[in-house]
Amino acid sequence: MVSATNLDGDYSFHGKNTPLDQFEGVKIHLYRLGTEQRELDALKSSACADQGSPSLLDTIILSQWENKSREGQLAYDVTACKLKVIEGERDFVIQMNDKWNSFLLNEYGKFSHPFGCSKLSSTKNCGELLLCIEEGEKNEPEVVPLTTPPNGGVMLIANAYPVEYGHIFLVPNPTNRLSPFWDKKMFGLITKIASEVNSAAFRVFFDGTSIVPNHTDFQACYFASPLPVESASTVPVYDMKTRSGVRVYETVDYPLKALVFCSNNAKALVNVVSEACLTLRENNTAHSLMISNNGRNVFLFPQVKSLVTGCYLSAWECCGYFVYHAKVDFDRACEAEISSRMASFSPEDGAFEDLKDLCCAIADDLDTCACAE
Template sequence: MMSGNQGGQVGNKEGSGGGGCGRNCLSKCCLLHGGAKLPLYSFSKSAKGSGLSSERKKPHSLFLDRLLKVWEDRRLRGLFHHDITACETKILPGEHGFIVVLVEGRDLKKRPTEFGLDEVLQHFDGRKFNFTKIGQEEVLFRFEESGNDEAQYLEHAPVMASACPNVIAINVSPIAYGHVLLIPRILDCMPQRIDRESFLLAMRMAREAHNPYFRVGYNSLGAFATINHLHFQAYCLTESFPVEKAPTQMITTLGSGVKISQLLHYPVRGLVFEGGSSLEDLSDVISSACIFLQDTNCPYNVLISDSGKQIFLFPQCYAEKRAQGKVSQEILEKQVNPAIWELGGHFALKRRQDYVEASEGSLCSFLEMVSLSEERFTEMKGYILEALASVAVKDIMERAERD
């Protein structure tokens, strides 16, 4: 996700307002003090008009229509490192139907990871690359709650001096059409860690798209997030992800109505969350599980699917095995890092040979290496359920005290 405006390069000054540092960046100097005007999409906090249908259909929401239109404009302007529309893609034969895309040399253009992979929680370091250093031309629009409970889009909206905007920007190294980044409260410079408010924002983004083919993903540090600045990824892929087709086994239903299941007959062990009386209920449960994992230094990935109605949580251990020398040189040479898209079954391969030779068996073996063992997963699952029960009791007590 290397930005074209990194390293002090001068960005496109179009619409910069003439102030700031001259790079037209997303730091306070240009965003707040440079007279910046960025497009604004305001979403309704309620589910009204969001159309939470799971029917497979083409995008038609105001949000997704606008996102794809502006993303296409950035593609035509040449802001991406490669043209994803020209990349070869295929579905592999087999039980899972893994999806592979050939993006030759993608890792050569991505910014190298600038932090250790052995700690899930690390402090934000402003000296290293972060999203305040990208150019405003890479921004599609701000994503904020509507003041009148109606979704709307404004092409030119001044950024107020007191603002700390949520930003949707292009991923300059896309692996699918419409590949974007959601950066919550960008000027707060939060490290890559889940909190309840930010995860709910990602859930609302998924709901606002009103399309099951638009997924939102999250990678923790140690699970192949490449930048330690809080962000989610999202894109459109008009195929079902293999993990979305995998069978599940019910574990429990929480008091909030959220159902927790586990994946069956899938090479990566994971939990599936659905239901609840509201989007907020479901979001609170998953964010609590994520917070537990990151507080216990367990790397993980999250996939928000089906307009925010089905969420997959994957604890993983690939970085740990790699550090222990348990990953073969053959696998390392393929340069496939198991982030959320790979765990879901969508693989970006960088070498034509690997693309030609890809098979369901080889990808299953790779994902099995990423997964926690059955014993370790069962133990972790128990800890997560205990943590969720503890959080539920605490929330009940706090509500009782307020009442």
């Protein structure tokens, strides 16, 4: 997909023997978002995605991730794993990977002190640090090489057991969280990061399920093609035609019920989705998210626990992307089986109608407040 790139001059990133690979006192490259990007966010359109050269942040992330891959920090080469599209109405994507499992994924996702190597459960995790991102005060983004990560930033950490190319954790500093589960400020920063990357292949995921309890750790991967849920038909649920411009849709003819929030106004989008997620959490409703389209679309998947396994779908499984451990299961996979499995996690119609009403009410309240300002 994208080859590793050495960045010259002020943005030089070296592949080996950097202070990042020493385990005493974390020093890492810091990327500060530009204020101009935030001001222009509402003016962006889908048409501008992926045109021209890759963004600076996109190049840094992929360069650092591929460096970690070459250095042996990753357990396997995920690009060598076999992929197959299940032909049918939904074109589910499946991967054959006998080295991946969700338990290993969760082990590497739980960083209670991501900004201090001495406090991590394993020093191996320090070798997987890529960079830190925070809000900046200048118009243009800037890179500060090899510095101590700030309290208000998000640490990008390579997933040693990747599900797809460029798989990373985005871990907020726990000392700056407003909530052990969800922090609207951090969700806003994650959305801005997705916008700054400016790549149609970049998707960010969040699992608000018991699989990873009390964690606001996000994950991101690069996917070469649209995920099946992104191609699903939708019908409008709410269209805010006033100040904030948030629109809400629901998927149709897709086995797992989902809502899609869309807006060019990043702040309004973050506010609506955050309030919905906090309410779901208060009601003990498991859910997963995907951020796509450079931060302008958010997919929300409410879930019920499987009566068979006692688990939930991961966010990428909600989107129609599945990893198989056994070749026999990979070879036998079919659309009917996958659809049936997904549908078993979908909430009842009544509960989903309540969620739609809730999201419309939240959007109305926030828009009323915005218009009153």
